[in-house]
Amino acid sequence: MVESKDKIRSGRSGSTSSSKDDKKDQAKRKLSDSGSTADKKMKIDRSSTKSEKSTEKPVIGKLARQKAAEAKAAEEKSQTKKKAPKKEKDNKFPKFQENKLLAEEKMTLEKISESYSVIVKTIKDHMIDITDLKNAKTEDTDSLYQTRTEAVIAISTLKQLNRFAQMLTKESRDETKAILGRSDGVNLKLQNLQYQTHHLKSEIDACLGFNSLHKEMVMVPEETFKKAAPQDIVDKAVSCDHEMVKARLGWELAQREELKSAVEEVKAERSKIENDASRVRSNLNDLRPQLSTMLEAANGVRTILGLDGTVGAMGTAREVLTDPLLKIYKAGRALSQTRSDVKVLMEGDHKEAIELKAKGFEDGEIEQEEEEEENQSKRSRKKSSKDKKDKSTKGWYPVFITWKIGNKPIKFKQNIYNKLIFAESSESSATPELSCLFNDDTGRQTSNDKSDAVKTSFGRSYKWAEQIATGEAPSNEETYSEYLEKIVEAINSRFKHSELVDEHVKSLKDKKLPFHLSELMMTGVITKFEESDIYESPRGLKPYEDGKIFKVSIQHIDEKKMYAYISISPNYPHNAPRISVFTENDKNAANDVQLQYIEEHCNLRLPIRLRAKDKMIEAISRQIGTLMMQPISAKVTTRNRFHPVQLL
Amino acid sequence: MIEPEVLNAYRSVFAQTFSRNGTTLYIGDNLGKITIYNVNRWAKTQEFQTQLESIQLIVEYKNILIAGGIGGLVTLLVSEDGTISKGKRITSESYNTALVLEEHDVLIGGGPRGILYTIDLNVFHIIKEDTDSHKDSIQCSSLSEERGMFCTASEDGTVHIWDMKSQEIIRTFLPFEKEELNRPERGRFISCCSMIGDWLVCGGGPRVGLWHVRSGELANILDIEQDTPLSMFSSPERIFIGGSRSVVYQFQRNGSKISTVDASSQFVYSIQKSCKGHMLVSGSTRTIDIYKNNYKAQELSV
Secondary structure (H helix, E strand, C coil), rough: CCHHHHHHHHHHHHHCCCCCCHHHHHHHHHHHHCCCCCCHHHHHHHHHHHHHHHHCCCCCHHHHHHHHHHHHHHHHHHHHHHHHHHHHCCCCCCCCCCHHHHHHHCCHHHHHHHHHHHHHHHHHHHHHHHHHHHHHHCCCCCHHHHHHHHHHHHHHHHHHHHHHHHHHHHHHHHHHHHHHHHHHHHHHHHHHHHHCCCCCCHHHHHCCCCCCHHCCCCCCHHHHHHHHHHHHHHHHHHHHHHHHHHHHHHHHHHHHHHHHHHHHHHHHHHHHHHHHHHHHHHHHHHHHHHHHHHHHHHHHHHHCCCCCCCCCCHHHHHHHHHHHHHHHHHHHHHHHHHHEEEEEEEEECCCHHHHHCCCCCCCCCCHHHHHHHCCHHHHHHHHHHHHHHHCCCEECCEEEEEECCEEEEEEEECCCCCCEEEECCCCCCCCCCCCCCCCCCCCCCCCHHHHHHHHCCEECCCCHHHHHCCCCCCCCCHHHHHHHHHHHHHHHHHHHHHHHHHHHHHHHHHCCCCCCCCCCCEEEEEEEEEECCCCCCCCCCCCCCCEEEEEEEEEECCCCCEEEEEEEECCCCCCCCCEEEEECCEEEECHHHHHHHHHHHHHHHHHHHHCCCCHHHHHHHHHHHHHHCCCCCCCCCCCCCCCCCCCC | CCCHHHHHHEEEEEEEEEEECEEEEEEEEEECCCEEEEECCEEEEEEECCCCCEEEEEEEEECCCEEEEEEEEEEEEEECCCCCCCCCCCCEECCCCEHHHHHHHHEEEEECCCCCEECCCCCEEEEEEEECCCCEEEEECCCEEECCCCCCCCECCEEEHHHHCCEEEEEEEEEHHHHCCCCCCCCCCEEEEECCCCCCEECCCCCEEECCCCCCCEEEEEEECCCCCCCEEEEECCEEECCCCEEEEEECCCEEEEEEEECCCCCCCEEEECCCCCCEEECCCCCEEEEEEEEEEEEEEE
C-alpha cells in the first residue's frame, strides 16, 4: 500500500512538475525504500540498470558489447560472492524457532492484548503525524520518512503479535484438546461405572423379586418339620428364615425321594400283581367254556331231577333275559367291576319273562301270532291285545335292566313288537335326557309304527343302546370295553352339563347373564326370559332336536325392543345355542342386514372363536350380551355399512 | 365344528368373477370361501378356504386371483384347469372393492377406512395411500377401459372419476346435492356404481342416477321406487340394479325400466353377466340365480 501510494504520489509529482529537486526526492525516497523490502530493492536495481542503459545507449559496437558482457560477468561474480557469505550467515544464526522465541519472550495473551493496544495506538499516532506532515506540506521529508518507517516497524510488530497470538491460540487449543481427551476418558469410566451400578441394581432387584418355585410348592408345615426332621437340621435352620426355608426344602426333597422310591416299589408290586391277575384271568377264561359246559350239564341234570332254574346270578339272567338284554346286563356287570360309580340291576317280573321266553318270544312267534290275530275280527283282536298287554306290561318285555351311573338310573327295556332296545334316564318321555348323546342320535330313527306307539311311554331307541345289545364295538378302531367306557363318560358329561343348563337358565330368568362380561359395553337389559313352545328362524335355522327353547326380551337404552328365540342343545355347551333375532316392527335376519349380521355373529362367528379359546361355556352369555350391546338401526342398507365388530 | 346347517343358513355371496376365457366362475362368500364352477357344465369343481374372514371382491391378474375382504387381500394361484391354490397375503387391511389396471400393473382398491390404496402388482406392495380423496368407507369401484377412466364411490356421498394413466381425479360427482336424486332421510352414502363408456350409474342413499361423465350432467333417473341399490352391472345395452327387495331391475339408458325379475336373495350383492349372456345374481343367501333372457334358468349354491 505504501509502495503504491508512493508510486501514485511519484506519478502525480512527475506530472505536475519536472523540477530537479523533485527528481532528487524521488531518488532519495527510492533509496530509503530499498532498505524496507526486497521488491523495492529490485525496483531500485531496475531503475539503476535503466539509468545505466540510458547512459550506455549512445555506445554502439563491439566494444560496447564486450563491456556489457564483462559487466555482466562481473555482476554474476559479485552475486556469487554475495551468496557465499549468506550461507555463512545461516551458519552463524541457528534456525529460527518460533516456539523458542515465544518461550523466551514469555508471551501471554494478556501481554499480547496489551502490546496490541499500545502498537495500534502507536500506528494511529504515526498515521496522524504523517497526515499532519503531509497536510503541512513541509519540506522536512526526513521526519516524514522517519515517521513512516516507525509506522511500518509498528505494523511489523503488530504482525509479530498476531503470529504470537495464533501460536498461543494453537497451544491453548492443543492443551484443551488434551484436557478434553482426558475428560472423555474419565467420563467414559464414569459411564461404565454407572452402567455397572445400574446392572448390579437390576440384578439385585431381580434377585429380590425372584419368584422361586418353592413358593408354589405345598410343603410340610414348619411345626411338623420341626417335629419330624432330625434335631441337628432343625437347630441349623432356626438361625434365620432363609436357612429355615433351605432346610425345609432339603427335608421335603429327601422325603419326596423316599416316597418316590416307595411309589416305584408299589408300582412294581402292582405290575407284578397285575401280571399274576392277568395270568389267573387267562386261566379263568380257559375255564369259562368248561364251566359253561358243566353248567349246561348241571342244568340238564337239574331238569332231569325236576329242579327249576340255572345256577348263579348269570344263570338267572340267562334264564329270564332275552339275548340283547342279557348282553346289556353282562356289559353293566363288567362296568360295575371296573367302575365304582356304575351299578347294574335286573328288575321286573321274572316269572312272566320265563313264560314269554318259553312261548318263543325270541324266535318271533309272538309277533307272528299277533299278526294272525290282527286278521281276526275286531272283538277277538281287542281281547287278544288286552291279554297281551296285561302279560307284557304294555308292550315291554317284563324284565328290564337298570344301570345306575352316579345317582341316575338308566333303564334298558326291550319292545316286544319290534324287539328294539329302548333306553332313558328321564321319567318323562317328553323330556328325554339322553337324546343326541352322539351325533344326531335322537333315538327316532325307526319308522316302525308299533315302536312309535310305545315310544311315548318310555325312552328312545338310541343307537348306542342297540350297539351295547349287540355285544360288539361299532368299529374296529375301539374295543367293546372302550366303547362302554365312552358311553358311560358321555352319560356322566350329559348329566353334568344338564345341571349347568339349569344354572344358566336360572340366572337368565333372574335377568342376569350367567357370566359377567365387563369388556362388553351393553346398552340394553334383559326384561324377560321364559320358556317357549315355538322357534321361528327366517334364515331357515331349525331348533335343536330335544333341546330347550326360550324367548328372551331385551330393551335397549333408546326404548327399542329386541327379541330372540334361543334353542339350547342337549349337548350344551358343546353345541352353541341357536339364536333367532327379531324386533317389534317385524324386522328379522332375512329382511334386515344388521339383524342378519347379529345372528351370523351369534350363531356362527362367536362359537368358532369361543371354541378356539375353549370358552364354549360362556356361549349363551356372550350371545345374549351381543344382543344387549347392539343398537337397533333402521338405516342399515348396504352390506358394508355395518362393519364387523370384535366382540371377543 | 359348526354344523353345516348353521353355515348354510348364514352364507352370503358378495363376489362373483368370471375367468378371462369365460369358462370358470369364482364365487366369494362371507365365510372366506371361494367356490369354483365350471361354466360350461355349471358344475362345482372346487371349494377353497382362504385366510380371509369374508370375501368382498375377487379380481384376476395374469395367472393369479386376488381376493379381498374382511381380513385383507390375498393372492391365489390359478392352475391351468382353473383350480386355485394358496398364495400369499398382500395386506391385512380390509377391502370392500378393488380393480386391476393391467396396463400399469397396479391394483387400486379401498375399504372401510376410506383410504384408496395403489398396489404394485409386480412386487405386491402398497406404493400409494390416498387418504384425502374419500372421507369415509369406499364402497364400490368400476372401470371404463375404453375411455381410460375408473370411478370410486364412497359412504361420504362422493363419486370420483379417475384418469387411469395419471391416476388423478378428473371429475367428482355429488349425487346427494342433486335435488332430483336427494333422499335426505336415507343419507348421502353411495353404495354402488358402474361405468360403461362415458356413462356412470350410481346410487345409494340418493336415487340411482345415470350421469354423463364428460359433461358432468345428470342424464336420467333410474327409478327403483323406495328401494336402495346394493349392486349394479352395466352393459352397452342394459343397466342392471340389485336392491334390498329380492329383485333385479333392468333399465335402458334412456331411463325406462324394462323389467323387474325376482331373485332368491332378499339383498342382491352381486350381478354378473357371462360371455354366453347369462345373468348371475347373488346375495344374502347361498343361492346364485342364473337368468337367461330374464327367466331363471338355473340355481347354483355355494
